[in-house]
Amino acid sequence: MGTTRTMEILVGAFMVAGFVALFFLAMRVSNLSAAGAGDGYALLARFDNIGSLKVRAPVSMAGVRLGRVEAIDFDQETYQAVVTLRIAPAYDQIPTDTFANIYTAGLLGEQYVALDPGGSPDYLANGDQIQHTQSALVLERMIGQFLFNQAQESSQ
Structure with missing residues (x-):
């Protein structure tokens, strides 16, 4: 039972990392991640x-x-x-x-x-x-x- 619990935690962590990567990719593609909007x-x-x-x-x-x-x-x-x-x-x-x-x-x-x-x-x-x-x-x-x-x- 301990190995299934560990496996579930690893799969959950992998899914969270995938969603975070997808979020940053979406921000990059949509130009919303541009910092420094007030300088210049x-x-x-x-x-x-x-x-x-x-x-x-x-x-x-x-x-x-x-x-x-x-x-x-x-x-x-x-x-x-x-x-x-x-x-x-x-x-x-x-x-x-x-x-x-x-x-x-x-x-x-x-x-x-x-x-x-x-x-x-x-x-x-x-x-x-x-x-x-x-x-x-x-x-x-x-x-x-x-x-x-x-x-x-x-x-x-």
């Missing part, structure tokens, strides 16, 4: 269409993650999405003429903000706005334009 400096970017960009989406330059999307708001005067980017303090030399683009990563379609540096000798600071932005490409809109162009060509 904020940049603003305005987009006509952000697609399915979400808060906590990565902000990267040259494939290196510099920060995360901190907030997404809507400007009722310009009818644009205002995205607040939280950039890590180590990356404080981003040129003022940098481009902000929304791209899709991977098969799951997670969107992120990619920064393409300009050549300005001046750098963006806390609260500055990125002037050059490119909205997300919406697949439905591209397909609609393609079908419209094909219909026009066939009618001529």
